[in-house]
Amino acid sequence: MADAQPSTRLRLTMAAAQLFQEKGYHGTSVADVLAMTSLPKGSLYHHFPDGKADLARAAAKLASDVMLDIVTAAYEPAEDFTQGTTRLAEKFARLFERHAHWRACPVQTLLLEGPMEAEMAPLLQGWIDATATQATRLGHPEPDTAATRVWVTLIGCWTLADAQKDPAPLRAMPGLLL
């Protein structure tokens, strides 16, 4: 007891986020989402009248918010920007090790295929902006450039880690920025 299950809408969104992250937009069927949540079709089309695309939007938003939380959690306790970046990379490396769907950046598949490629840019930019804010707070002289460098390198390392099925490139990432 005390299950306190999240709302139906949130359950669908979370399952969808996980599946899209892992298998991409076209690789995930609405039946997959339904199976993972044990919910009937009616619920899905009630909460997301536009169906799969609608669900993908919500999932991307959710995933992006999680990313923002991770950025904050990484940099907030850090003493300087470099240390925060190292904490960030370590967090992603841990997630990579523990959960199959974290083997790829949450939004990468949705960015590459599927009907909402265009909507992904602001999300990615949001992560960069949040990182730049932290860089400013930590006294970095060029916050925007630094934040962009972090994310560009992070995404590249993530891709390499995915290919190698090994989080090592993620952990090596802060070293590449020096």
Add this chain to the structure above:
Amino acid sequence: MADAQPSTRLRLTMAAAQLFQEKGYHGTSVADVLAMTSLPKGSLYHHFPDGKADLARAAAKLASDVMLDIVTAAYEPAEDFTQGTTRLAEKFARLFERHAHWRACPVQTLLLEGPMEAEMAPLLQGWIDATATQATRLGHPEPDTAATRVWVTLIGCWTLADAQKDPAPLRAMPGLLL
């Protein structure tokens, strides 16, 4: 007259490479490939008995070979490694501008979704190795590290460029390595 169309097998492979690069494995149907080549189904399943997966393998190999050619063409005439890297980034930026399917790294979608994720790692590694060879030839002190850094940063910049629909991050990429 002097059309000299490539073989049926090659036509299929090229079309598949382009479509997979653009829309991913699940986002591309065999009907799409057939439509692009104006070939009947029988030809496809004659040359690729295992169907779509078989075709994807050939397409990935072809795309990878093209990448290796581009690496060679970029570094061969260069005077030093940095100059070669700049030439490489510029080549991809040009392709990005001219062809829709070059908006993403050829192998990225196949790496993230589809049945042959595992087979992508050696291809990516091949590009890194080829780059390392060039780095050695050009007298770089740490060829392996340098080559890895180039590709990690390149892929990250490519992703950002895709999101922003602007090749600027690709052109800015060599500057990030200094």
Add this chain to the structure above:
DNA sequence: CTGCCATTAGACCATATGGTCTAGACCAAA
């Protein structure tokens, strides 16, 4: 209790998709 509304439930449908199969065209060797 009653009526209303949001939600759940899942049968049902049209289409898209990957794949098979048989018939025939083409071509080179005998």
Add this chain to the structure above:
DNA sequence: TTTGGTCTAGACCATATGGTCTAATGGCAG
């Protein structure tokens, strides 16, 4: 010319998929 193999052609099939529709269900305001 015949024969045998390769390749083209596309009709055909089973299944998967996204989406619709109507019928319950449950809680809550009156």
